[in-house]
Amino acid sequence: MTGTAVASLAPQSGHLKRRAILNRVVLAACYAAAAVVVLPLALILWHLIVMGASGLSLSFFLNMPKPVGELGGGMANAIVGTLILVGLGALVAVPIGVAAGIYLAESGRNQFASVVRYTAELLSGVPSIVVGVATYGLLVIPMGGFSALAGGVALSILMLPTIIRSTEEVVRLVPQSYREAALALGAPRWKVTQQVVVPAARAGIVTASMLAVARAAGETAPLLFTALGNRFWSVALTKPIASLPVFIFDYARAPYDDWNRQAWTGALVLVLLVTLISALLRLTVRRVATR
């Protein structure tokens, strides 16, 4: 360790001593910074469990929300609503995103591809609230009202850049020799991509897309003016639909202790949902990959 080597010379000169001390201080500060960064995660998880776990019960998942003043009730409609919204979003974003990602990976040095890549990166930086406002103008107004469909489209816009980018990365990882071997056997380019490259990258593509999808499950802002929210049971795609994040938002701000408790439970369920989807997918993907 260089720090100690310098420190052992320290008595010889004040300058060296100062540098040795500074070295210690800087390195210690880096350790401390890492600890401080990890601390909030630990605290958030701790509070989620402490505040949210007590409300976890079967009825939370199976019951509908109760009217103000009545204790209890659950978020069955919000959980189903979130699954529908995320499913809709994935239905739109996954095919487009995966196709675009494959295009970017296989098109080589190409002006159009690099512009698309840059646009996708810009899109990933667009605030989700702006996506919500734009979707409101593009879908909610023409359709004549808030709807699950509009919410699903808003979520799909948020999923798109992540899916494109990770698909491109995964497809690029397929060894060049696969493509060369297939081309040498006389296969046309599209068959090489479709029947050799994509199957080799399939496991990675699935994980990457599902991670993007899971991430979108926690989005709130784009749903506020698209899917809106709904206190009642509704699975109609053309009607407003409840979602877990919007429920948490409403319940956390409400002046009722019971609702606040349910907001914590909802937050715990949301975090579990997001991480559970990813974890399950990683497992199934591993099984497919090893087959």
Place this chain on the structure above:
Amino acid sequence: MRAARISGDAIYRSVLGGAAAMVFLVVALIAYESVRGAGLSLRAFGLGFLTSTDWDPVAQKFGALPYVYGTLVSSAIALVLALPLGIGSAVYLAELAPRRVGSIVSFVIELLAAIPSIVYGVWGFFVLAPFLRTWIEPWLIAHLGFLPLFRGFPFGIGMLNAGIILSVMVVPTIVSISREVLLSTPRSLREAALALGATRSEAIGVALDAAKPGILGAVILALGRALGETMAVTMVIGNTNRISPSLLDPGASMASIIANEFTEATSPLYISALIEIALVLFAITIVVNGAARALVHWTTGGRRPAAAGV
């Protein structure tokens, strides 16, 4: 035979290329819709929209200055807090940590980026706000109250809370990209510095110097996230339409005013003013992110870091 082969390729390419072109379409539609929706307000208030502090739906007067101010101040607090912590952690992960520990800590930090922003909001509202109210803010008022920054009443919610929550949310971006950039600087830089008798931290300083543009890119990217973050800020910023020099006072941000008032906006001009705020936010984040991406791309030589939440 040969002709069929070429056309198969052409079809396949155009289907995939069409999907890729959808990205343009989406960005273009968002831009078009924001400009169109903001038209009414753009015509009514012009540039004065950004310098006026009036926000009076009854009188149909709208000015966005308090929200622009809130967005900038909360993001600035976030960067001031996240910058040293993020770079320190990145140095730890890239230079100091044993490989195993480094990968575990990296994983935990990526997890931070996967937590939905509403969950940060709930935590900031129920946990951080009371903590600030009872411990931190009274202390700040007592000891630093001579500064206008820390004058006022310990509300718990307000600019400071929003800034702290934002810093927690953007720190993973800074850490993972800075780490990647640091790892991509040549080892020989550190070795040369050490050989000249530099201490370890001085050698790391040399590497940091080489990584500076990339780290700057990471910070700007984090700024882009902070500027547009909605739900967590909406829950903890206090949502009052005023400009106060004190960080302890409640305020509002561009994103939070949209989240709070969009569905309640009754008149076309009111809605249009909110859409104009979204348009301004859109423009700012496009510029900020464009600059950041270019910087990161330039320093990592096109090797795109697998950044959390980016």
